[in-house]
Amino acid sequence: MSQLSWIFYHGSMNELHAHYRLLLGLDDQWQVQNVDLQMEANSVVIQLRHSGGKLCCPECQDECSRADTAPTRQWRHLDTMQFETIIEAAIPRSKCDRCGVKTIAVPWAGKHSRFTLMFEAFAIKVLQAASSVSAATKLLKVSWKTAHELMQRGVERGLQRRDTDPIETLGIDEKSFGKGQDYVSLMVDLEGSRVLEVVKDRSEASCDKLFDSLTDEQKSGIRAVAVDFWQAFRNSIVKQVPQAKIVHDHFHISQYLGEAVDLVRRRENKLLRSEGINDLTGTRQLWLYNEETLDDATQKQIEDIRQVAIKTARAWGIKEMFRDFWTYRSGAWAKKFFDRWYAWAIRSKLDPIKKVARMLKKHLAGLLAYFEYSITNAKSEAFNGRVQAIKSAARGFRNFENYRTRILFYCGALKMEPDFSH
Ligand SMILES: [Zn+2]
16 A cells, blocks of 8 residues: 555544645645545645635735635646645735735745646756656656746746856857758857857847846956857947957867868869769768877778879868867967968868968957967857757757747756745
């Protein structure tokens, strides 16, 4: 016989009431009126009753008289053993001279929630720990929509409570969203390793909106922002945090170089194929690897292809060479290296490479700023994996708010559990 059944059969009703009263953290205002074990429905319905004492206005906290009673409502609570547990109560409405008629606050649940605080707290833990949201919905026995509602409430609580401690370095980045050419922009606290905000689009206005998530003091304390070459973001950064250095980092630059190598490869592949040589086909990924991380077989493969695909090999060499740039200890030495590298890239006779080289030269100040503020979006790139997983798990979020909620829920480092101390 389970513990619960034992209580039901042998314990006194008073004990059971006291048990739930304690579990729910009820104050003197509320009593357990009835505990209804519904064996067929596999559920326990706990009916609560207001003691009838003085009411407190939920807006101004003033004591006031009772207007009437709201219709009976239910809240899902933590399961008791295998029984789904429901709280049922009719909440009195206060009549405040200033605020009018309001439904009073209850100790077991937040405003407008269909769940008790304990259930919400537990659901947040489960959603964070589960391998996927759909796994969590099965464990919690809630719908996908409800899971999102719980996440959203958690994120809202977390954002309201977020501290306004100084932040020194930010990363701002864009991500594709949905199926089309839509984008979202993200702001990341690089030291705190957390996503601060997600907004629609990648315009100057959307970047401005990202900065709205910071206080004025926080904005004036920003020393550096890691960002792509995207002009709209640069405009916003210069305007919002004029004192901050703009820093371009490894991640975006290696992305540009990687794309240039691939462009060279595709052109050369076309040429080679017309001569019946297919060595370059399907090797896109191969040229994105870093030289020292290659295994022997891949190294051999590259060696073989290099004999034929001379241009691709040259482009790859130039890309690989650039990685040395980041190894210098000072901007002055890195600058010397850059000049040599640039001369080589410009003489390469490879248009895509030359184009990236010119772009890097144009933004050299931002590249060299890296040596002063060795920050990088690599950290925000660590989120990339998680954000990517969030995106593919839901196969193209059509609803931006859900997407934002999920990113902040999983990458926002927010304190999302409800507060029980009231
Ligand atoms: Zn009031």
